[in-house]
Amino acid sequence: MTSVHIVGAGLIGASIGIGLSAEGWPVTITDADADAARLGAAIGAGATRDASTPAPDLVIVAVPPSVAPAAVVSALQEWPDAVVTDVASVKAPIARAAHDSGHGARYVGSHPMAGREVSGGRAAQGDLFKARPWVICAGEAPASAVATVRAVAAALQADAIDMDAQAHDAAVARVSHAPQVAASAVAAALGPLQAEDVALAGQGLRDVTRIAASLPAMWADIARLNSHALIATLDHIIGDLEDVRDADDIGEALTDLIERGRMEVARIPGKHGGPTRDWVPVTVIVPDTPGQLLRLLSDAASAHVNVEDITIEHSPRQPVGLTTLHVLPESAPALVDALTAQNWEIASS
Amino acid sequence: MTSVHIVGAGLIGASIGIGLSAEGWPVTITDADADAARLGAAIGAGATRDASTPAPDLVIVAVPPSVAPAAVVSALQEWPDAVVTDVASVKAPIARAAHDSGHGARYVGSHPMAGREVSGGRAAQGDLFKARPWVICAGEAPASAVATVRAVAAALQADAIDMDAQAHDAAVARVSHAPQVAASAVAAALGPLQAEDVALAGQGLRDVTRIAASLPAMWADIARLNSHALIATLDHIIGDLEDVRDADDIGEALTDLIERGRMEVARIPGKHGGPTRDWVPVTVIVPDTPGQLLRLLSDAASAHVNVEDITIEHSPRQPVGLTTLHVLPESAPALVDALTAQNWEIASS
Numbered sequence: 001m002t003s004v005h006i007v008g009a010g011l012i013g014a015s016i017g018i019g020l021s022a023e024g025w026p027v028t029i030t031d032a033d034a035d036a037a038r039l040g041a042a043i044g045a046g047a048t049r050d051a052s053t054p055a056p057d058l059v060i061v062a063v064p065p066s067v068a069p070a071a072v073v074s075a076l077q078e079w080p081d082a083v084v085t086d087v088a089s090v091k092a093p094i095a096r097a098a099h100d101s102g103h104g105a106r107y108v109g110s111h112p113m114a115g116r117e118v119s120g121g122r123a124a125q126g127d128l129f130k131a132r133p134w135v136i137c138a139g140e141a142p143a144s145a146v147a148t149v150r151a152v153a154a155a156l157q158a159d160a161i162d163m164d165a166q167a168h169d170a171a172v173a174r175v176s177h178a179p180q181v182a183a184s185a186v187a188a189a190l191g192p193l194q195a196e197d198v199a200l201a202g203q204g205l206r207d208v209t210r211i212a213a214s215l216p217a218m219w220a221d222i223a224r225l226n227s228h229a230l231i232a233t234l235d236h237i238i239g240d241l242e243d244v245r246d247a248d249d250i251g252e253a254l255t256d257l258i259e260r261g262r263m264e265v266a267r268i269p270g271k272h273g274g275p276t277r278d279w280v281p282v283t284v285i286v287p288d289t290p291g292q293l294l295r296l297l298s299d300a301a302s303a304h305v306n307v308e309d310i311t312i313e314h315s316p317r318q319p320v321g322l323t324t325l326h327v328l329p330e331s332a333p334a335l336v337d338a339l340t341a342q343n344w345e346i347a348s349s
Numbered sequence: 350m351t352s353v354h355i356v357g358a359g360l361i362g363a364s365i366g367i368g369l370s371a372e373g374w375p376v377t378i379t380d381a382d383a384d385a386a387r388l389g390a391a392i393g394a395g396a397t398r399d400a401s402t403p404a405p406d407l408v409i410v411a412v413p414p415s416v417a418p419a420a421v422v423s424a425l426q427e428w429p430d431a432v433v434t435d436v437a438s439v440k441a442p443i444a445r446a447a448h449d450s451g452h453g454a455r456y457v458g459s460h461p462m463a464g465r466e467v468s469g470g471r472a473a474q475g476d477l478f479k480a481r482p483w484v485i486c487a488g489e490a491p492a493s494a495v496a497t498v499r500a501v502a503a504a505l506q507a508d509a510i511d512m513d514a515q516a517h518d519a520a521v522a523r524v525s526h527a528p529q530v531a532a533s534a535v536a537a538a539l540g541p542l543q544a545e546d547v548a549l550a551g552q553g554l555r556d557v558t559r560i561a562a563s564l565p566a567m568w569a570d571i572a573r574l575n576s577h578a579l580i581a582t583l584d585h586i587i588g589d590l591e592d593v594r595d596a597d598d599i600g601e602a603l604t605d606l607i608e609r610g611r612m613e614v615a616r617i618p619g620k621h622g623g624p625t626r627d628w629v630p631v632t633v634i635v636p637d638t639p640g641q642l643l644r645l646l647s648d649a650a651s652a653h654v655n656v657e658d659i660t661i662e663h664s665p666r667q668p669v670g671l672t673t674l675h676v677l678p679e680s681a682p683a684l685v686d687a688l689t690a691q692n693w694e695i696a697s698s
Contacts, residue, residue, distance in 0.1 A: 113549065113551060125695070125696065127634070127694055127695075127696055128696060130634055130694070130696060131634065131671065133549060135549070161545075161548075161549075163545075163546075167543075167546065168549075170541075170546070171542055171546035171547075172549060174538050174539055174541070174542055174546075175539065175542070175546070175547065175550045175554050176549070176550075176551065176553060176554065178535065178538060179535050179553055179554050179557045179558070180553065180607075181590065181593055181603060181606065182531050182534070182535045182557065182586075182590070183553075183557050183610070184589075184603075184606045184609070184610030184611075185586045185589040185590050185606060185610070186527065186528050186531045186586060186610075187609075187610035187611070187613040187614045188585075188586075188589055188606060188610045188613055189523050189527060189582050189586050189589070189613075190523055190524065190613040190616065190617075191585075191609065191613055192519075192523070192585075193519075193520055193523055193524070194516075195616060196510075196512075197512075197516065197519070197520035197524070198520075198524065198613075198616045198617055198618070199482075199510075199618050200462065200482060200484070200510075200517075200520050200521060200524050200525070201524045201525075201617045201618065202462060202524070202525065204525060204528055204529065204559075205525065205528050205617065206617060207557070207559045207560065208528045208531065208532050208556070208557050208559075208560065209528075209613075209614050209617065210553075210556045210557075210614075211553040211556065211557065212607070212610040212611065212613075212614045213611055213614045213615075214607065214611075216603065216604040216607035216611075217604075219603055219604075219607060220600030220601065220603050220604045221600065223593070223599045223603045224598070224599060224600040227599045230599070231594050231599070233538050234593060234594040235594065236537075236538040236540075236541075237531075237534045237535060237537075237538050237590065238587055238590050238591060238594065240533075240534040240537055240538070241530065241531070241534050241587050241590075242587060244530055244572070244583060245580050245583040245584065249573070250572045250573060250576045250579070250580070251569030251572050251573040252569065254533075254565065254568055254569050254572045255565040255566075255568075257530065257533045257534060257537060258529075258533045258561070258563065258564075258565035258568060259565055260533070260536075260537040260540065261532070261533030261534070261535075261536035261537045261558070261561040262533075262536070262561065262562055262565075264536040264537055264538075264539040264540055264547075264558075264561075265536045265558050265561045265562045266562075267539065267544060267547045268539075268547055268550045268554065268555060268558065269547070269548050269550065285476065285479055290650070290653075290655040291650055291655075293646060293656055293659070294643075294646045294647060294649075294650045297643045297646055298643060300643075301640055301643045304639075306639040309661050310642070310659050310661060312658050312659060322480065322481075345476055345479070346476075347474060347476055347477060347479060
C-alpha cells in the first residue's frame, strides 16, 4: 500500500488525509502551523511524523497556491525517492518550478476541483472529492508516478482527467478565474444604486453574482499564479464588452455577442454531459411554509415525473417562492396536469 | 369596473388579459397580427372589438420595446379619454414620447418584471405576475390615473413599486441589462476552448452564464432604448476589469474588486428581503435515480428542518448529483445528523 505524507492540514489536505486513511492507506500529515497539524492528526487526517517514520512513497503538497511552487520543490528535495504532487488550481508555474529544481521527473500535478464555502481543516470531509473532477498533469513524470497519483484520485472516488498543465491553466482561466472576476465586476457596478433599486434584482442577477460572495485571498493567489491566461481571458471579455459599448448600433452588437455566447453556453456540460437545455421549466407558486417543497416533489413523483433540477426564486416582498422544476419535455404536460389537480398554482410552463 | 383594452396579444399582453378577465374585468385585446389577436381571444385574454364596443378606460400597450413609444403615442391619440400604460422594460424614452405627444398626463409607465424562457400568447398564464415586482412610473399623471394602473397590478397580485422612470432605467441597466451582456461575454470567452476543457466547468460558470442562453431579439431592443444607462454601466464594469488586467499586482487589484463586489452582493435581497447568506449549505451526494430528491427532502422534513433553498450541481461524468440544501445555521447540525442516520453521504456542511 502506498505510504502518503501530506504537507498542509487545511481543508484539502485534511480531507485527502481523512479519505485515504479511511481506505486504509498509511498517511502522515504536517502543517507549518503546529495547531493545524495537531488538528489534522486529531480528526484522522494522518499520523504525525517522527525520526522513526519511514520515508513516504508519495508526498501531497496541499498549501496555498502562492507558496505551492516552493513547497513542491522542497518536498522533492527532502524526499529524494518520493513522487510529489500538489493540489493548487494553477499547474504550469508549479511544473516549471519542479523542472527547474532538477526533480521534475518525480512531480505530477493535481487539481482536485472541489470547492467549499468554508476552509480550514475543521471543515474537512473524507468524501469532499467524490464525483468531482481531479485533473492530473503528468508533465515529465513516468507512467508509474502518474499511476500513483491516479490511485489517490480513485481511492477518493474522484473523476480523474489527464491534461497538459498549460492547457489546464488556460481552461480554468476561462471556466473559473475570469468568471469570478466578471461576477465581482457586475456586483461592484451595483454601487451607485439605492437599496430600493437593488431590490429590483431578479434571479438573473442572483445567478451572475452568486460567486461574487467568495473571499478574495485565494483568488488573489490564483490570479498572480495564472496572470498570463487570466489577462488573456479578461482581454477577450473586455473587447466584447467594448464592442457593445462603442457600437454604432448597440442592438446589433449585442445580438452578435449574445449569439456567440449562446453557442458556447450550449457546450457547457449539464447533467452527465448532456445539455441542460433539453429540460423544460415548470414554475410553481410555493407558499413559504415548512413542507411545501416536499409536498410539491411528492405530487411530482406521484405523476411519475423525475425532476432533473430545481431552482427557487424567492420573492423579496411576499411570503411565496417561485419554484421551477426542470423536467424532460415529454414529462412537462403530465406534471402540469398533476400539479394543477393537486391545486398548485402554475406560474408558467 | 375599469374597462381595459390590450394592444398586443403576446406573452405579457395575453397573460394580463387572462388574469384581468378571470377577475371579471371587461377586457378587449388586439394585435397587429390577426392570428395572434384571434389566439388571444380564443384563450380568454379578452374579446375582440367592433364599432359598437365602448371606448376603454385603460389601454395597456404590450408590444415589443422597439415599437412601444410609437404604439403608446398612437393609443393616447386614438383614445382621448383613456389612461394609457405599457409594459416595456425601459421607461424614460416612452415617457418622453408620451410627453412630446402632448398627452403625457394620461400616460403611466409600467414594468411588470415577469421573465419567461418562452414567449408568445400561447405561453400566456393569468398568474404570470403573481408575487413579481410591477414597477409603476407615474410621471406627469395624476393620482387617479396612477390608481387605475395600480389596480391592475393589484388584480394580478403583483408587487407594485413606485419609481421615477429615469431611476428605473438606471437601475435595470445595472441589475438586469448589463448582467446579461456580461454573462454573454463570459460565455463567449469559452470560444477558444476544446470540449474537454469546457467540461471542467463547475457550478460557478453555470450560474454566471445561465442567462447567456437568452434569445437576443428583445435584448437588442432593450439595449437600443436604454443605451445611455447601459453604456454607463458597461463603462463601470469595463473599468473594473481593466484595473485588474492592467494592475502591477493583479492579486491586489482583484482583492479590491472582490471586496467591493462582496459589499454589493450583500445588498441583493434574498428570501423576503433577508440576505441569503444567513443560510448555511449542507451538500449531499444524491444518486441519479427517480425519487432520490424526494427521499432527501422527506428525511430533512422528518428532522423538522425547513429547506430554504436548493441547488443541484450535476456531475458531468458520474450518475450522481451534489445537492446542496440551504438551511438556517441552527438547523444545520440536526440536518446533518438526520441525513447521516438515513445513510446519506454528506459531501460538505
